[in-house]
Amino acid sequence: MPLGNEPPQLLKQRLLFRGRKFNFEINSLRLPNKSEGDWECIRHPGGALAIPVTAEGKLVLTRQYRFAVQGRLLEFPAGTVEPNETPAQTIQREIEEEVGYRANTWQSLGNFPLAPGYSDEFIYAFLATNLEAVDNPPEGDVDEDIDVVHMTCEEFERAIFKGEGVDAKSIASYFIAKPYFSS
């Protein structure tokens, strides 16, 4: 059965927080198995992510400060889908802002739910190739603290397997993309 086809019955809806990128709701629900209760979740418009691969086969990543984990993670460029944007438009904007590249070839890799225990966010992943450097990259969010990192696949896999701060969406997207660019 496709996702979205079994909505719970909404008994009461409470918006607890309205944010710039997502909301936080507490809802009283009756689930398909008839259990009733309050469930909390982040309502998120979705995230779009690119796996940029250079002509030399290197991955273009970000080393980004994340206050939630009090440190710097290794992530593929990604961003929140804005109103009136498709995920493809989002990631074409974000890849220029975050890593300073434009991609001439895009391949959709599908989508997956990120943290379904408490968020409705889906990640839309894309393979980005035929890269060209942007002369004057547009400014990203002022509060972002990001460095650009180039890595071989071997280096990136070593970081994943050693647990060196690669997040779930980047690990999952990398392995979904790998058959498309590895020989």
Added chain:
Amino acid sequence: MPLGNEPPQLLKQRLLFRGRKFNFEINSLRLPNKSEGDWECIRHPGGALAIPVTAEGKLVLTRQYRFAVQGRLLEFPAGTVEPNETPAQTIQREIEEEVGYRANTWQSLGNFPLAPGYSDEFIYAFLATNLEAVDNPPEGDVDEDIDVVHMTCEEFERAIFKGEGVDAKSIASYFIAKPYFSS
């Protein structure tokens, strides 16, 4: 630099929601790059996940209703780390509750951040082998709506690549675990 080593300066802390499994906070922070503002996030004690592999090389998964995505996802058994539990203890409890197996061999696969844009949750992944069925599996949470599914690796990878509702933590953990059980 290891994670957790660059805490932001906390200017003001507000607990907006205290839940059974996680809290939601809005904090005024000064980040290492000196930008100041309000950031929101879920404070989560962590999740523990098992990749159970049978003697026949089949994966044991759950098909679980998730209200946030209004449908059923394919996930490895997992659960929230409770107070006074280690992630290893959590997953030994959850694997019996969710799929009715006890594992006699455990291998830690490390951890990764799940949704660092708005959550401090880390997933602690374990490979679980030498499985034996539990005669009277303990009751799980009453509101859970879970079926147990056995799959070959080929079937599970097909579900991942076709985008058939496998979540990020299950995709990421599977590929981290794969070198340990595939020949």
